[in-house]
Amino acid sequence: MSTTGLREYLDGPHKAARDLVRDGLAANADLLDAGLELSRAEYRDKVLAVMQQVTAEGHTGRGFPKEFGGQGDLGGFIAGFETLAFGDLSLMVKAGVQFGLFAGAILHLGTSRHHDEYLTDAIEGRLLGCFAMTETGHGSNVQALGTTATYDPATEEFVVHTPTAAARKDYIGNAARHGRMATVFAQLVVGGESHGVHCLLVPIRTPDGEPLPGVTLSDCGAKLGLNGVDNGRIVFDQVRVPRTALLDRYAQVDAEGTYSSEIENPDRRFFTMLGTLVQGRVSVGGAAINASKVALTIAIRYADRRRQFGAPGSADEALLLDYRMHQRRLLPLLARTYALHFAQAELVDEFVRLFGGEDVIDKDEHDQRALEAQAAGTKALGTWHATETIQMCREACGGAGYLAENRLATLKADTDVFTTFEGDNTVLLQLVAKGLLTNYRESFGKLDPLGTARFIAAQAVEIAVEKTALRTVVERLRDVVPNRNDTSDPDAGLRDDAYHCGMLRFREQHMLAGVARRLKRGIDDGVEAFEVFNRCQDHVIAAGRAHVERVVLEAFLAAVQAAPEGTARERLKELYDLHALATIEADRAWYIEHGRLSGPRSKAITALVNELCAAVRPYAGELVDAFGVPGAAVDVPMVVPSQHE
């Protein structure tokens, strides 16, 4: 136990699940170097072998129902998955494809016949599968996928087909080498009528690994990172599967070819199906945040032992971490990592609340949409944070940081795609903003970025913002957060958490109100919907981001308030202050432009961020210790040279 109890506090209720994965990573430490020396094919096979071993130990089934060999512990499952990000990220992604996406699709979109036939084999890693959604031509716009699944009542089969080059399934994990079956997303055509995108189980390889007739498999080849995952491409040439291959929880096709669904609206049906897959976004966000912890642990420990240039009167050169610029580069990122950690924990709690039970369709739709938006937002900010943090850590370790043996290189390369997969971050922030603008009332709107503009255009809705609600909020905030420009002391209240939250709430509401006004005005003026949306796309995305940043800040504050009294809470509060003020500082231009910050107060914030960096610096080492990253992942030569001599 750490002296301050911070590590236990960070691990939270799923400590046991995290520790089990930590032990597994330590036991498989050799995997961490495997990607550097093995051929791509060998590395992929090694990752599979470790995955199957971890599976045998029961980690990966934790989130599944007990009747299929799981433990019914969704929260522990996510926590364990996040912890995999402390180790080899190919292993994490491979496990995510197999258990989160492939088995998850069977669980959530299938019914008992699919569960009984496939789930235990999938969970126990005997049936390796792919999640074949993305196509060469369509990633973000899933509703426009080109693959078709046409029902043939004569044989009671679906014919799965790739009609164009753009409809080729692409970047599919497990497709190049190991997958034997795929959950294929395709336009379902029954009786000549298209019912939109549905999911079917399609075998793609024999047990010997040969492609099945009509299935063409190829390899995406080398990637920037994650080369232990066998991403590939799948082309279907009139491949026939039985009628029962349709994962038919939300829509059924009977033998005669009659399509039915209890969800009448096709958009709503599509988004209900997609909504069950939110776990992927929840998991990737958490993994990205944990990858940031690995990088910060390495870079901060290095900066606390590496010296360069002299301090006058001292025989030693100065430690890197004693330089202001070095503190400035690393410590606000450390603070934000804590903030995101607590926001992620909140998200997982809410996810477990909604998905921990049995049925999906009956849960409150508003809550479900709000969860999806929160998962999207946390994923976007968490993955961009990982990219920024790992890059900064690499640079902060100079040439040593460029060597693979010091692990930052691999972390950087492996995590880079996180901003893209499970939803492109810019598209996700648009989704967040849209949910807020409509208060999730348009419960099954399109992911399409035009959706918001269309919604406003088509329904001529009274925009809440313009009328009452948001305006009131904004005015109330003006009272709660007095404009300190008036006071003679620009430092007054800068460490008051009500001030921080008020500032972030004000920005969020003001941005949302502004977007709503601009959208409405454009539509009212008869401008074409695409043009209306496009003119304020940057504004929409900024509003989405402002919302998520506010939620993250408040999650951090709540965690400070709930922390054990004493040193742990004091340190968390100081770190929280650093995060809050660095967040305001980063967007201080906006606050000044909108009259919420004076020039002198803005400068005072910058000065205070510097002071807080210096205040946090002496215990920065403890703060990274509290992440509990296993030694195998962080005891690299530049940090612990004695272990590598």
Added chain:
Amino acid sequence: MSTTGLREYLDGPHKAARDLVRDGLAANADLLDAGLELSRAEYRDKVLAVMQQVTAEGHTGRGFPKEFGGQGDLGGFIAGFETLAFGDLSLMVKAGVQFGLFAGAILHLGTSRHHDEYLTDAIEGRLLGCFAMTETGHGSNVQALGTTATYDPATEEFVVHTPTAAARKDYIGNAARHGRMATVFAQLVVGGESHGVHCLLVPIRTPDGEPLPGVTLSDCGAKLGLNGVDNGRIVFDQVRVPRTALLDRYAQVDAEGTYSSEIENPDRRFFTMLGTLVQGRVSVGGAAINASKVALTIAIRYADRRRQFGAPGSADEALLLDYRMHQRRLLPLLARTYALHFAQAELVDEFVRLFGGEDVIDKDEHDQRALEAQAAGTKALGTWHATETIQMCREACGGAGYLAENRLATLKADTDVFTTFEGDNTVLLQLVAKGLLTNYRESFGKLDPLGTARFIAAQAVEIAVEKTALRTVVERLRDVVPNRNDTSDPDAGLRDDAYHCGMLRFREQHMLAGVARRLKRGIDDGVEAFEVFNRCQDHVIAAGRAHVERVVLEAFLAAVQAAPEGTARERLKELYDLHALATIEADRAWYIEHGRLSGPRSKAITALVNELCAAVRPYAGELVDAFGVPGAAVDVPMVVPSQHE
């Protein structure tokens, strides 16, 4: 020839040198994929083979004197080297180590006996060499290197030795596999007295590739990128070399062991020697800018053909490049790439002016120091720009951008270390600021970040800023750039180049004056020098950056004014406006804090940047065509699928 003549204008006076390298890259296109499929050892050997072939064609000797087989064309040499960055970057770095660093050190630090004995072989690639400066313990602080070279008058030899683990030579290109000799930087000890860092020629391998006695060579192993370069480590155990191994242009040791130098001050001597190596920084900056061009060519062409999500009433989905957010992400980076291109061209002109002649020591010291500062600044901004641009291009191409076949992955990995090698960027910007603060009067100051504070402390100099010069400049600027806050039209004059330059000059001078005041006040108050410096390190670095940004802006403006009349100049002016306003926008908080921008005017700038993105968008394809990147480097599957079917 492009329709607007832009390509010819960008290529400038060294077009022939650039085209020769372009042809060579096209002829060796297979090297571009070599790093993906070959083993590390095979890839390194392939890079060497191509380098020797290119050498045989005479490209690499271009910058050397004719008597050693060169062409005496320094400008063409740099232009050709930059152009290598359009291709495989391991080849570029390998060539940089061999010809720029190793042969360059012999040329600049050696005398005729070294030139006669080694230069032709080095230039023609028969004698492969290392540049052994950096050590495990010291990169930025070269004056503190630990390797020693102790003169033994009994045998008339120097004894080269690695006294500690930290003094091991590290990250040395060509050391792991191919290098046979090294230019070793070591503390020169003669008659028991240390004379500071000097450079010696030390053989390290036999012609068969075996390490010589006393020399221990090892491999740095896998790196994030540049795996075609064999970086390694060198440890010397009392290795003896003849007295003539000392590169003795600036200091000599006679047979009896008498040290002499025409430069008496040891600091001045050290920085004179180091100054001759400025070519490395000039080259890396140019290479980084060119790598950005490759990434932008790929990402902009992709965005101009890739569609996603629908525009209402249209059968087609919208092109990515028609989305505002996509324009916002890519086009200001395109504009900045042009700006940096012209700043780099100016730098190369000045470099050729100073170094194109025969003797180094007689050139104007002020000019020499100013050139070093400019090279440092352009290197810092150019390499950070490359990291940011390539990252953004990768994300803008989504999953396709993550596949190695589309080249952004390799570009990202290979260029990442540019921000670190040839000088860490944060250290370099401190160097820039220091030169400005002292007006290069402290002509041979330490690179040490404390140098500035010490200079002010020790010499009790009247800080120019406080007294007259800078204050006058700042006041004059207040007149030239009226505070537009007063005017009723916040858009007035936003596209006036005098306004842009005035804003950037004001910021530079104001920041420098502020730093000078803070340093002086700290010293006057008796604060310890390290603490004085450290408290405003972020401010020092910001001032250095502000200076370089102003120089870059003015270089772009000068290039617009000198461009051929007509479409080319009009487009360049529009792109220049985008760059200028995006630069001001990025730091608008500072301008508002310092009373140079009102809130409404700041918002008007943001709106105008959006408008300029839309204005540039229709000819963005032409702007990347004008870079003239060979097809082999950019005709990737996601851009030209038909070539890869």
